[in-house]
Amino acid sequence: MPSIRAPGAKKSTTLTVAVKCRPLRHKERGRDIVQVIESKEVLILDPDLSKDYLDRIRNRTKEKKYCFDHAFGPDSTNLEVYTKSISSIIPEVVQGLNVTVFAYGSTGSGKTYTMVGTKDDPGLMVLSLHTVFDLIKMDKRADEFEVTCSYLEVYNEIIYDLLEKSSGHLELREDPEEGITVAGLRCIKKQMPTILGLLQVHSAGKILELLNMGNSRRKTESTEVNATSSRSHAVLEISVKRKGRNKYPNQVLHGKLALVDLAGSERATETNNAGQKLRDGANINRSLLALANCINALGKQQKKGLAYVPYRNSKLTRILKDGLSGNSQTVMIATISPADIQYHHTVNTLKYADRAKEIKTHVQRNVGVVDTHVSDYQRMIDSLQVTEVCQLKKKLAEKESELSSKPAEKAADDELSWLNIISHEISENVQERINLQKAMSELEETNLNNRSELQRLDDIISRHQAVELDGAIVKDLIARRLVILDNIRENDEAGINYQKEIEANEKQRGQLQGMIDEAVSRNGNKTYLRILSQYRLLGMANSELQLEVAMRDQVIRHQREGLKNLWNLLMGQGLDEKQISHLAVKQGLRIEGWTMTPLALVEKQSSSLTSSRPTSVGPSSGIEYLEGTKTCDFTISIFKG
Ligand SMILES: Nc1ncnc2c1ncn2[C@@H]1O[C@H](COP(=O)(O)OP(=O)(O)OP(=O)(O)O)[C@@H](O)[C@H]1O
Structure with missing residues (x-):
């Protein structure tokens, strides 16, 4: 029987911010x-000892x-640090929720020490x-668990x-079910109670061994501040899938x-590096x-409502x-470091952390089904990327080394590596274009919402003005209107910049294509050309599939919106769970995951829901103007019919 999912309850929570100061090192001046x-x-003293009492007062x-x-x-x-700031939320991961922990600070301030740690003082990872x-071992239910672990770095x-x-x-890939994923990333898998999987891991110990190996592969450099400074951002992801044996047997939490160990936040110039190191600094800082x-933008969103958040501007922010x-x-x-010479870095880190306190996230249990068309599709693309393209790359490399062993063909060899x-x-250019186009459509969506809020505000302002009601309310509404206009203007400006980037990207694409076509027409090595054209064709096919996926994401988003409206409509009619279930059965539909009545749900989601009472407009606007509408958030999944 086809089924739809009942709306899930969302919990708003603010980002938890903890500060850790490392000890002063022996060698440190x-x-x-x-x-x-x-x-x-955290109190930071003035590093300048020459200031006297008078200066201070x-x-x-x-x-x-x-x-x-x-x-x-x-x-x-x-x-x-772990016990006080993280341990209480880790059990949520086993219950289907997402948890992110990231270490931020300047070079040498102790990020890697905190995340990875030492044998005597193991880190948060x-x-x-x-x-x-x-937690899995102690679980009393007969549920099946699958734990996978991946570890990546973003460098330059x-x-x-x-x-x-x-x-x-x-x-990177964007999956409407899984969110952002990395194609071809190796995952270590452990299944409980039955151990299956490609790469079996029997305990946390084995994963830790691999983790240490991964750490030794991280790009590090000696900077003036830290002898083994991590030049990349490292992300360890532990994913826990829990499949119920009894209730909802095809439901998976x-x-x-x-867990993220960021690279140092200092400016490249301050580490006194040059060349490649400076480039690293610039790219680290781009992320x-x-x-x-x-x-x-997220902090602003808490105050102003619908501000656009530019996640797409770097790989790191897309992953996070x-x-x-x-x-x-x-x-x-x-x-942070306790040393006086690090004063500016310390204050910068603390200012940044202070701003992060304002961020709110909306946590919701991730419920999926065992099998979905969408993930099948994604897997197909990934396997195309990983297996076929990798095989062709290997063949290319073999061909190249064969060519370079023949001096007569040295010129052709150079040409071929250049083509590669x-x-x-x-x-990369195609990836960038997809990314920019998605950013544009997200911006447009944000502004569409801004404009509809503006429209509603205008209506209410004119109604209030017509009956000459409380002047203070109208004043508040007008102030809110200005904030929305400001948001729209900023988003429009960002849109113009994205448009310019798209044009530059298309121009670059044309130039690259022209160069490759010219070189191919000059090159006489038939075998290589055959492989190269195959490789390029596959690459193109892959990019086209990705474009299709991007478009499909859009469709799914709209379907989600449609389903949300449908639920709002049903709930707006005042029907209870029994009545809705009855209607669904009549239509041959099953509703999954209903744990409470819609009315209870409406009350629980009081921040986003309204009954006949008016509700507030923006998160902190303090203005009330919406009348008689009910809204709710929910999740959907695609089911095989
Ligand atoms: N809590 C701590 N106790 C003892 N030593 C520490 C502590 N925190 C950091 N250190 C030491 O300080 C030095 C720098 O720490 P770490 O490499 O973790 O810094 P980082 O912030 O990751 O730097 P980078 O951004 O350059 O990679 C190391 O020698 C580390 O052992």
């Missing part, structure tokens, strides 16, 4: 200027104080993994697999835990800049999208 007060406050001091959810001093262990396995805006010895470049922009805004309970660990680079650039 300078003075300790950080004080942690009552496990919540004239408020010329650079002393600063911040308050966070948790603050840990130099004596705190990783276990303490290790402690969380143990908890996940322990390229994604590498840390679980692969020599990983190629990996690409899918929780994800993402971190994008992250800062997203955090700003769910963790930052969407369906995730998120913890930020801001790491160009082919890769074309594929």
Whole structure:
């Protein structure tokens, strides 16, 4: 019997921010200027000792104080950080919720130490993994669990697999069911109670072994501040699928835990590096800049409503999208150094963390079904990418080494490697275009919502003005109207920039294509050309499939919207669960996952729902104007008929 899913309850939660100050190192010059007060406050003393009492009372001091959810001093262990700020939310992962933990701070401030740790002081990645396995072992129900683990790094805006010895470049995919995924990323799988899977892992210990191997593959460099500075952003993802044996047998709860060790947040110039290192710095900062922009926009969203969040501006922010805004309970660990020479970095990190406190996420249980058309489709594309394209790449490499062993063909060889680079650039160019087009359509959607809110506001303002009701209300509504207009203007400006980027991207595509066609027409090596054209054709086919997937995502989003309206309509009629189920049965439909009556649901979701009472417009507008509408959020999935 075909089925639809009942609306799921969403829980709004703010980002948890914890600060950890590392100990002053023996070799470190300078003075300790950080004080942690009552496990919540962080006081940064003025690094300039020459300031006298008078300067201080004239408020010329650079002393600063911040308050966070948790603050840990130099004596705190990783276990303490874990127990107080994370351990309570890890069990949610086993219950189908998403959790994201990321460490942010300047180079040498202790991010890797906190996330990975040492043998004597294991880090948050290790402690969380143990908890996940322990929780599964202790589970009393007869449910089946599947735990998979992947570990990647983003270096110079390229994604590498840390679980692969020599990983190629990996690409991001957007799946309407799974969210952002990385095609071709190696996943270590453990199934409980039956152990199946390609790569079997019998315990957390085995995964930890692989994790250590992955860490040793991370791109590190010696900077002036840190001898083994991580130049990349590393993301460990632990995914837990739980399949019920008795109730809803084809229902799967899918929780994800993402643990992120970011690269240093310092500016490239300040690490006094040059050449490749400087390029690393610029690219690391491109991702971190994008992250800062997203955090700003998300903070603004709490105050202003529908601000556009530019997740698409970097690989890192695309990967972290769910963790930052969407369906995730998120913890930020801001790491700082106590040294006076690090004052500016420390204050920058704390300012950033202070802003992040404002971010709200909306957590919802991820419920799926065992089999879906969508994931089949995605798997098909991934296998095309991973197997066929990889095989062709291998053949190409073989052919190239064969050619380079013949001196007479050296010129052809050079030409061929050049062609290879160009082919890769074309594929990157297509990816970028898809990304830009999606960003454009998201922007348009945001502005569509802004415009409809504007329309509603205008109607209500004119109604209020007509009957000359309370002037204060009209004043508030007009102020809100200005905020919305401001949002629309900013989004329109961002749209113009995206449009320009799309045009530049198309121009580059044309140039690359022209170069490759010319080179191919000049090259005489028939075998190579055959393989190359096959490779390119496959690459094109893959890109086209991706475009189709992007368009299909859009359709699914609209279907989701349609179904949401349908539920709103049903609930607006005041029907109860029994009546709706009865209607559904008559239509040959089954409703899955109903755990409470729609009325109870309406009450639970009081922030987004309205009954006959008016409700507020924006998250903090304090204005009430919507009348008599009921709305609710829900999830849908695609079922085989
Ligand atoms: N809590 C701590 N206790 C003891 N030593 C620490 C602690 N935190 C960090 N350290 C030490 O400080 C140094 C820098 O730490 P780490 O490499 O973790 O910094 P990072 O923020 O990851 O730097 P980068 O961004 O350059 O990779 C290391 O030698 C580490 O062992």
